Amino acid sequence: MKKISYILLVLLSFNACMKYDNYDLPNETFRGKIVDKDTRETVQTEIGGNGIRIRMLETSWGEDPQPYDFYCMQDGSFNNTKIFKGTYTIIPEGAFVPVDSIKNVEISGVKELNVEVEPLLRIEWVDEPVINRNTAISARVRIVRGTGSTEYQQELTDVYLFLNETPYVGYNDYDSRYSKHLTFSGNAGNAILGQEYLIETEGAFTPNRTYYVRAAARINCIIAGVNRFNYSEIKKVVVP
Amino acid sequence: MKYLKNIIVWSVFSVLLASCSELDIAPVSITGEKDIFSSEPGVISYMSRMYSSLPIEDFKYRYNNPGLFHNANSFQQNACLTGEAINRDGPTNASGETGVYWAEAYKLIREANVFMETFPKYSSAFSQERIGHYMAEARFVRAFTYFALVKRYGGVPLLDVTLNYPSVSLEETQLPRESEEAVWDFISADLDAAAAGLPETADLGRANKYAALALKSRAMLYAGSIAKYNNITLDAHGKRVCGIPDGRANDYFKQAYDAAKQVESKYSLYKKEWQAGNKGAQYQNFVNLFYDVAQGSPENIFVKYYKYPESVHSYDCLNAPAQQMVGGGSAAENCPTLDLVELYDGLPKDGNGRLKTTDDNGYYRLFTNRMDFFANAEPRLRATVIFPGDVFRGEEIDIRRGIYIGTETSDIPKIIPDAYPNYYYVVNPKLQLSSSWNGGRILYNTKHRGQMYADGQSGTATDAWYGTWSGFLLRKYMNLVKDKATLSFSMSDQAWIEIRYAEVLLNRAEAAYELYAAGQSDIDYQNDAYLCINEIRERAGANLLNGKVALNSVDTVRKERKKELAFENKAFWDLRRWRTAAQEQNNTGWRILMPFYADEADKYFFDASETHPFGWRWNFNTLWYYNAIPASDMAKNPNLVNNPGY
The missing domain is CATH 2.60.40.1120 (Carboxypeptidase-like, regulatory domain)
Structure with a gap:
C-alpha cells in the first residue's frame, strides 16, 4: 500500500511539469x-x-x-x-x-x-581622407542642414573627426587620443555650414595600422532627451 | 483510542462555547494609532523614523546603488560624476544617477500624510503650540521628499491625502503625473507652512523654522533654473510634466531670494578660529567647520547625526591616504582633480587659468619641499583637499608619481607632451616609476634623501590602485584624528551637514544675480549678490571681488558655489539644473597633478600635462537631465508616462 502511494506521488510530480509553452516563437x-x-x-x-x-x-x-x-x-x-x-x-x-x-x-x-x-545635418566627404607626415589623417568635409524647418536649425555646437581601429566608430566608441573634437560657442559654429571644412586628427598615432575615420556634427537640439550627432559614412585608412 | 476521541470532542466544544462571549479587549501586544499619537515618546518615535528615512545625500548615498541611500560603504561619492574627483572604482565615463528613488519616496510621503491626518485625532494631550510644531515638521518631511522626486523625475503624482485601498478602487490609486510646475509650487507651499509652524530652535537633528526657509531657497533656486535653462519638454494628460514655462523663472528666483534673506542674522558663517590675514588660522577654521557640529556652530542649519556604534558610515576608511590604510580597509577612493583645484586662488596659473608648473622657458620650476608650491594657496582649498606633502593626522602625506634620474640639476625639460594619459610616463627612461602598487613598487636609493619608494607612501603607481589617482586626496569632512580604528569599514560617525549657512548665502547670491540679469530692480540685486560672495570669500581666505561691477557674470557665482560646496554632493544637482553638464563633460578627460622628485637636483617638480590615468573621457548625455521612472513602477501604474528618451 505504502509503495503504491509513493509511486503515485512520483507520477503526480511528473504531471506537474507537463504544461509547456505552446506560443509560437518570435520568428x-x-x-x-x-x-x-x-x-x-x-x-x-x-x-x-x-x-x-x-x-x-x-x-x-x-x-x-x-x-x-x-x-x-x-x-x-x-x-x-x-x-x-x-x-x-x-x-x-x-x-x-x-x-x-x-x-x-x-x-x-x-x-x-x-x-x-529630414536629418538635422548632412555630413559629406569632399574628397578622400589623406595621411599627413605618417602621423595624422586629415579630411575635408562639408556640413549642411538637412531640414528647412527653422524649429530644428539651432546653432552648430560640436564637430568631430572620430578615429578608431575597428569599423565600429562614432561617439559611442572612439580613440580619444587621436580623435579631433571642436566645440563652438554661441553662433560661431554656423559659419562653417556649407563650407569645405578641413579637420585633422590629434596627436601622433602609431603607423602600420588600419584606421576607420568618420566625421560627425551636432546642433544644440535635443530629440527625445538626447543631443545626438549626425554622421558621415565611414572611411577606411591604411597607414603604412 | 476512545480517550483520544474524548479529548477531541471536548476541545472542539470548548472552542465553540468560548466563541460566544465577546472579545473587546484590545490586544496588548500590538501598538496602535492611539499608543503612537497620544504620547510624546510615541510621536517622537514616529518622527525619528521619518527623519531617518529622509532622502539626504550624505556619506551613505551612492548614485549607482539601486536604492541610492543608506549604503554601508559608499565607494563613490557624487563628486566622481562632476569632475570634482576621479574614483578608483569607476565610473569610467560620465553617468547619470542610475539608482532609483520612487516607491521609497511615496512610502515616506504616505507616512507624513498619515501623521497629518491621524495626529489631530489624538492630540488633546498636547499644547496647541506643540501640535503646530509637529504638523509643520511633517510638512517639512513631505516637502523634502517631493523635492527629491521632482529634481529627479520632473512632474510626479501629487498626494496630500492618504489613499486607502480597498475603500478607493485600484484604478483610483493609479494617479497620473502632475505638471512639474505644480509640484514645485506644492513644495513651496509646504515649506511656507512648515516655516510658519516650526519653532525658532529645535532639538539636534530636527528641522526648525530656518531649516524650512533654507530648504525653500534651495528648492526654488532649482525651480527657477529649470524654468530658465531647461529645453527638454514633455506633455502628458494635458500637463507639462517636464519643463516649466520661462515666465515663471523670476517668480521662483524671487522666492529663493526672499527665503534665503529671512535666514540672515539668524545664522552666520563659522569663524571661531578665523583671523584676518592669517592663512593658517583661516585654514584651521575651515577644517573645524565640519567637526564643530554641536549646537555651538552658528553655520549649521540642518544636520544628520551619526553615532558609533549604532549608526555609522565608512567615509574615513574609503578616502584615507594609502599610508594610513589599515589591513582589510580601503584608501583613496575619491581623488580630487586638478580641474577642481585650479578653480581656487593662490596658485601659479597661465593665461588660460591652467596651473603653471614650468618657468617662462618651459623648464620645470623646482621646489625643495612639495608644499612650497602651495605656499600661497587659498586656505579653503587646503582644507578641502590634501596637497602632496601636506601634514594630515600628524604626518606628512607622501605623494609622488616617480623619481627623475636625469643628470640635470636645473632646467629640467618637460617629460611628456600635453594631455597624455599617465601610462605614457612609462616610456621615459629618465624616470623611476612603480609599476604596480601591489607588488611592483620600486625602492630607490636617492643621492640626498636615502631610500624611498618611487611612488611615495600614498602616491601613484602606474596601475594606480590604493595610491591617489590624481595627486590629491580628500580632506573635507575627514576625521582629524589618526585613530586606526576609525580607518576600518563602518567605524566613522562624523555628522553630515545637509544645510549650512554658506549654501544659503550662495543660493541668495545666485537668485539675486539671476534677478539682476533679468532686469529686476526693486532691490539692488547685483550689490546684494556681490556682498554675499565676498562674505564667503573673506572667510575662505580667497581674493575679494573688487566692487559690485566686478560681479558681471553668473559664472562667478557658480564657480564660488563649486569651490565652497565641493564634495558636499551638491555639484551634481547644480550641473543638472544649470543644464551645463553636457558642455562641461564633452569629451573631457579630468586633469591630474603629478609630483616628481629630481634626484640629482634634490628638488621636487610638478607635471600638470596629463588627464585621467587610463585616458578615460567623460561624455554627459542630455538624457540624464531627467531620470527614468523605474520600469517596475511604470508597470504598476498604466497612467504614468516616462521621461523623453526612456
Whole structure:
C-alpha cells in the first residue's frame, strides 16, 4: 500500500511539469532603413542609445503596451529577426526631425519598412581622407542642414573627426587620443555650414595600422532627451 | 483510542462555547494609532523614523546603488560624476544617477500624510503650540521628499491625502503625473507652512523654522533654473510634466531670494578660529567647520547625526591616504582633480587659468619641499583637499608619481607632451616609476634623501590602485584624528551637514544675480549678490571681488558655489539644473597633478600635462537631465508616462 502511494506521488510530480509553452516563437522579421528624404541615402548614425531608436508598441492586445526598443545599425538600417507576429505602432527617433508614429504595421513573415526623414545635418566627404607626415589623417568635409524647418536649425555646437581601429566608430566608441573634437560657442559654429571644412586628427598615432575615420556634427537640439550627432559614412585608412 | 476521541470532542466544544462571549479587549501586544499619537515618546518615535528615512545625500548615498541611500560603504561619492574627483572604482565615463528613488519616496510621503491626518485625532494631550510644531515638521518631511522626486523625475503624482485601498478602487490609486510646475509650487507651499509652524530652535537633528526657509531657497533656486535653462519638454494628460514655462523663472528666483534673506542674522558663517590675514588660522577654521557640529556652530542649519556604534558610515576608511590604510580597509577612493583645484586662488596659473608648473622657458620650476608650491594657496582649498606633502593626522602625506634620474640639476625639460594619459610616463627612461602598487613598487636609493619608494607612501603607481589617482586626496569632512580604528569599514560617525549657512548665502547670491540679469530692480540685486560672495570669500581666505561691477557674470557665482560646496554632493544637482553638464563633460578627460622628485637636483617638480590615468573621457548625455521612472513602477501604474528618451 505504502509503495503504491509513493509511486503515485512520483507520477503526480511528473504531471506537474507537463504544461509547456505552446506560443509560437518570435520568428518574424522586421527590417528597413531610415532614409534621407532628399538624397535617398540612409541616415548614418551610431550604435546604441544615442543612435536611432526603433520603438515598437504591439497594439494587438491593448491600448497601452510595454514598449519594445531596438536600435539601428550605424549605416542607418535595421534588421530584427525575432519579432512576434502582430500589429505594431512604430516610432523611430534619431538625429532627424521627429516623424509621426507609424500606426497599424502588420508584421508577419518579412516586413520591410523604409522611413523618410529630414536629418538635422548632412555630413559629406569632399574628397578622400589623406595621411599627413605618417602621423595624422586629415579630411575635408562639408556640413549642411538637412531640414528647412527653422524649429530644428539651432546653432552648430560640436564637430568631430572620430578615429578608431575597428569599423565600429562614432561617439559611442572612439580613440580619444587621436580623435579631433571642436566645440563652438554661441553662433560661431554656423559659419562653417556649407563650407569645405578641413579637420585633422590629434596627436601622433602609431603607423602600420588600419584606421576607420568618420566625421560627425551636432546642433544644440535635443530629440527625445538626447543631443545626438549626425554622421558621415565611414572611411577606411591604411597607414603604412 | 476512545480517550483520544474524548479529548477531541471536548476541545472542539470548548472552542465553540468560548466563541460566544465577546472579545473587546484590545490586544496588548500590538501598538496602535492611539499608543503612537497620544504620547510624546510615541510621536517622537514616529518622527525619528521619518527623519531617518529622509532622502539626504550624505556619506551613505551612492548614485549607482539601486536604492541610492543608506549604503554601508559608499565607494563613490557624487563628486566622481562632476569632475570634482576621479574614483578608483569607476565610473569610467560620465553617468547619470542610475539608482532609483520612487516607491521609497511615496512610502515616506504616505507616512507624513498619515501623521497629518491621524495626529489631530489624538492630540488633546498636547499644547496647541506643540501640535503646530509637529504638523509643520511633517510638512517639512513631505516637502523634502517631493523635492527629491521632482529634481529627479520632473512632474510626479501629487498626494496630500492618504489613499486607502480597498475603500478607493485600484484604478483610483493609479494617479497620473502632475505638471512639474505644480509640484514645485506644492513644495513651496509646504515649506511656507512648515516655516510658519516650526519653532525658532529645535532639538539636534530636527528641522526648525530656518531649516524650512533654507530648504525653500534651495528648492526654488532649482525651480527657477529649470524654468530658465531647461529645453527638454514633455506633455502628458494635458500637463507639462517636464519643463516649466520661462515666465515663471523670476517668480521662483524671487522666492529663493526672499527665503534665503529671512535666514540672515539668524545664522552666520563659522569663524571661531578665523583671523584676518592669517592663512593658517583661516585654514584651521575651515577644517573645524565640519567637526564643530554641536549646537555651538552658528553655520549649521540642518544636520544628520551619526553615532558609533549604532549608526555609522565608512567615509574615513574609503578616502584615507594609502599610508594610513589599515589591513582589510580601503584608501583613496575619491581623488580630487586638478580641474577642481585650479578653480581656487593662490596658485601659479597661465593665461588660460591652467596651473603653471614650468618657468617662462618651459623648464620645470623646482621646489625643495612639495608644499612650497602651495605656499600661497587659498586656505579653503587646503582644507578641502590634501596637497602632496601636506601634514594630515600628524604626518606628512607622501605623494609622488616617480623619481627623475636625469643628470640635470636645473632646467629640467618637460617629460611628456600635453594631455597624455599617465601610462605614457612609462616610456621615459629618465624616470623611476612603480609599476604596480601591489607588488611592483620600486625602492630607490636617492643621492640626498636615502631610500624611498618611487611612488611615495600614498602616491601613484602606474596601475594606480590604493595610491591617489590624481595627486590629491580628500580632506573635507575627514576625521582629524589618526585613530586606526576609525580607518576600518563602518567605524566613522562624523555628522553630515545637509544645510549650512554658506549654501544659503550662495543660493541668495545666485537668485539675486539671476534677478539682476533679468532686469529686476526693486532691490539692488547685483550689490546684494556681490556682498554675499565676498562674505564667503573673506572667510575662505580667497581674493575679494573688487566692487559690485566686478560681479558681471553668473559664472562667478557658480564657480564660488563649486569651490565652497565641493564634495558636499551638491555639484551634481547644480550641473543638472544649470543644464551645463553636457558642455562641461564633452569629451573631457579630468586633469591630474603629478609630483616628481629630481634626484640629482634634490628638488621636487610638478607635471600638470596629463588627464585621467587610463585616458578615460567623460561624455554627459542630455538624457540624464531627467531620470527614468523605474520600469517596475511604470508597470504598476498604466497612467504614468516616462521621461523623453526612456
